[in-house]
Amino acid sequence: MSGGSFTSPAALAAALTRNGVASMAAVHIAMEHSAQSLKSRVQQNASGRPGPNIVTGRYRASWQAEVSGAGPLVTGVVGSSAPQARRLEYGFAGADSLGRVYHQPPFPHLGPAVQEAGPKIVRELGTAVRAVL
Numbered sequence: 001m002s003g004g005s006f007t008s009p010a011a012l013a014a015a016l017t018r019n020g021v022a023s024m025a026a027v028h029i030a031m032e033h034s035a036q037s038l039k040s041r042v043q044q045n046a047s048g049r050p051g052p053n054i055v056t057g058r059y060r061a062s063w064q065a066e067v068s069g070a071g072p073l074v075t076g077v078v079g080s081s082a083p084q085a086r087r088l089e090y091g092f093a094g095a096d097s098l099g100r101v102y103h104q105p106p107f108p109h110l111g112p113a114v115q116e117a118g119p120k121i122v123r124e125l126g127t128a129v130r131a132v133l
Contacts (some may be wrong), residue, residue, distance in 0.1 A: 022132040027074050028067065031126035034121040035065035035076035041113040042078065051109035054086045059084060076117075078110075085110075 002059050016023055019066040045051040046060045054060060062082040080083075091106030 016129075023129055024069065024072070024074065026132050027125060028069050029124050030124045031076045032065075032067045033075045034117070034124055035078055037068050037120070038078045038117045039063050039065040039075075041117060044089075045109035045113050048108065051112075052107040058082070059088070059104055062112035063076050 006015065042063050045061050046063070047054055052059070059080070060084050062080040062085070063078065064080070065076065065078045067077075067097050087104060088107050089110050090108075092102050092104045
């Protein structure tokens with residue numbers, strides 16, 4: 001173990017190869033924590049102004065976090081399959097497919113959560129990798 005200090009990309013790659021299984025397990029755990037934290041923040045932001053107001057609670061509950069790994073790649077996805085998600089985040093002006101006309105302002109809740117969480121996620125993933133190197 002080198003303590004996480006590397007002078008070249010090749011040295012880092014060699015250490016990751018030597019400690020690959022432990023590194024991937026640590027990254028997967030860190031990504032799961034990060035994705036769940038981001039989902040929680042989005043749900044908090046979708047609990048009233050400046051984000052969308054709660055009507056039934058179904059929209060807020062529709063947010064999901066999934067983490068998957070294949071080989072050296074770990075991916076975290078946070079999203080909602082609710083049909084109003086895009087409209088609430090970005091707003092909508094114009095006629096919908098049924099001809100109804102809307103002038104709905106945006107109520108950002110995902111974007112601000114991502115802006116806030118991005119640096120934290122990078123730090124957490126870096127800490128996880130350094131811990132096994």
